[in-house]
Amino acid sequence: MGLMREFTKGLWKDLAPFRVVLGLCPILAVTKEAETGLGMGIGVIFVLTCSNVIISSIRNIIPRQVRIAGFIVIIASFVTMVELFSQAYFYPIYQKLGIFIPLIVVNCIILGRAEAFASRNGVIASALDGLGIGLGYTMSLVLLGSIREILGAGTIFGVDMMWASFRPFTFMAEAPGAFVSLGLLLGIMNAVSRKS
Amino acid sequence: MKALDLIVSPSPHIHSGAKMTGISYHILIALLPAVIVGISTYGLDALRVICSSIACAMVFEALIQKLFKKPITISDGSAAVTGLILALILPASVPFYIVAVANFAGIVIGKQCFGGLGANPLNPALVGWAVIRITKAWAGYLDFDLALVNYDTGFLMQYPLAVLKAQGASALSHFDMIDLFLGKQTGGIGAAAIVWILIGGLYLVVRGVIRWEIPLFFLLGTAALSGIFWLTDQAAYAGPMFHILTGNVMIGAFFLSTDSGSSPVNRWGLVVYGLGCGAMTIFLRAWSDYSDGVVFACLLMNLFVPLMDKIKDKQKVPEVRSLG
């Protein structure tokens, strides 16, 4: 039961971008389309889960003074794996994500979970925590990406959704549109959670 | 003896009767000449844009206040002012949905999300305009040369600032300064009626609705910087008179930059704000991709208002206290 809670907390209670407002740089940069958001999210799930497992299993070996450097090395290895893998098999998405895949290394969520959770808890709990948080993050990216894509281009995952004469509101695909839609979503989330 | 049922309250016990409504209605009255000129130039299309813009602004304000469970204050006229000012800087042919999106962005995101009247850091009308202007797919509706191609107004249908941007100052010889001043130029529904905007703005200054420092120093800043550019290279840059009499400078000086919530309070702050708006306009006109920079200049300076409110006279801190 307790382990289940470690998994579900990432889906609502600690929902990374909206509830604890972390990892905003990628969420602003890669949500122009739902597809890139999904790709980024899957990468984060993989890195987060794997790095949580490794860090949790060697948490008693790493000296406290150099722990951050150790975490970064572990995270960076997985990020490199993701980068090479996507370069090999998902080249279009790799091109769209560009610099933001290597930047997963310094994503606050991953380092934050490593420091706050994986370095203090067991392996299974850490894995579930990473999976839950990563899944919540992916959901958020896809949600924001869908909203921005449908308004900014009239499509969702590249499929046309709007009527023929629709002139896209390309503001949403630009940087200010990302800030505005993120802010509005954040406000709606807060309003909903305050009510419940 | 029976005690009297008296009301107790802090001083003062009278009020001048000034209201937010009064300020809004003065602005609406001041814009009336420009509205009439705009409608007479562009016909019912201008009327359609103006009415739909005001209606959208008021409906969005009422809806969002109902959603936020706040008292509905559309009767104070500030939403109507936002809608009208927004309409006056748009071309007459702009479709309804663009007007609606602009008003939604201005009223909901630019004003009510920040806490409503007075709490908005940016002028809501400018936020609305900026949102639709940077939407690239809609650029054709907002480009005056493209949007107003089907109108016969009896004067040269070329947007002067677009000519300047595309062909340089040497191509401007066929623009007559008197015609520009009298509003015989392509531009926004009301913003192009330079002389009527000026008259309305002076009315506001005289009635004390806006402070005279902002318009004066806005125009001074525009004139000074464009004068410097012009003196350095007369072939590439237009003169100060041309810059003041075209585009949104006049409406910007009197109506766009003077929104009370997003402009400074102290005198030196007002001076710096006005000069900054004017100078930034010329920088944007000279170096940016946009032909007119007034709105972005005002938005940029709006963000510096909290800093400008810190500029004050040193002697302002009072020390003398009377004895007894």
Added chain:
Amino acid sequence: MMSIRSFFGILPARLPYADSNSPPESVPLPDTLTLLYSETAPSCVALRVGDEVKTGQNLAPLGAHPLVSPATGLVVEISDFKGPDGRSYTSVSIKPNSRETFDPSLAAIDDFSKADPMELRAAIKRAGFSALSAVSPDPKAWPKVDALIISALDQDPHGLANQQAFRDHADQVGEAIGLLSRAAEASQCVLAVPENLAGIAGKIPPGSHKLVLVPPVYPNGYKEVLARKYGEGILLQGKDGGVVGNTLVISVEEAVGMLSCLRSGRPITEKTVTFTNGTGTPKNYKIRIGTPIRALLKTTGIIPQPKGKVIVNGIMGGYACFSDEQPLGSDAMSVSVQSPSDVTLFQDTACTNCGKCNTVCPVDLEVNLLGRFSEYNLFDKCRTLGAENCIECGLCAYVCPARRPLVHLIVHAKQVIEAQGPEDENAEQGIPCETCENSCKPLRLFEPAPKEERAENGESR
């Protein structure tokens, strides 16, 4: 009646002072006179119920300020009283006799020019005037007064009492100035006269004083405004630019009263107050000090309506009373009655930053910021903006288009600042900043290492 609305903006907006000749009408001696004494220490008022007091007897011989009985009679009640300003007072009720006997301790002084200033100050205090004892309760310890301003302006826009004193006793003003500049040991003296009384001021023989004509526009009658406008201006002549001196402002009514009291050896017993009910010209009434408002209203024939207001000391800066039994003391200047339809309501709306309050503030405060800081309980910021300098003239709230209760907010800030006491000099240093740690705690991200470990690692904070 009056308006701050400008004439199409061409003429500056102004709130003019009332101007009319209204010889005071006497209010009959009421059944009970009530005196309020602001020092609450019980030993200050050395009286018991049933004591007989003489006119001019000092009822608070131990207190710093004089409390002089305005009539001969029996003390019928002594109690604690919470004033409409929220402060505590000791209230002494006296049932006056028709026959008056004067306290023998008061003696007439014939020649002021030779009298000792200290002696003059003591005599003025004995006669019941608090203007000088408010500066220094001990007549011997007297601060240096750089400028003395005798003001013929009323503070309240409806006020006529002080103007009337100037109209009626213009012949004594010259002498009163001589008396006061000797008693206050002032190096310079200014007679501030409203412009509409310039004709009367011209008849005063020129002496050591300087005559200034003040535009009769609210709030020029405030002592603080006069001190800033005219006191400071005088001081800076031929002096170091930064020196700000002491300016003492005394009204003509008080000055003339001091003169006649010292001459006759009688105490001050009467005060002129202006009455207005919102319509018609204001009118002066002469009351015995301590008369309840009800007695004044009875003479004027106006009964306040339920849900109306009874306001003492002016509709701009005065306070609304919760009862018509409120006594009118020696500091009362005017009484106004408002009908329920005239009662102004202020609203809890947001500031729109229009800046009208800043432009009208006579002491150049940043009212827009003060109002907002006070609204959100940021009283330290109110202190740095000089909230204590507010003179509560009410102009900011009067002109505010959003109808914010600005005076209420600033007075609240002033009271909190007063309760906090003088600024703590150590407050600037010594608070360790833990903002980053505290803000991260709810996210459980970076928890600081235990203290011992920190010490081991030699980390310093």
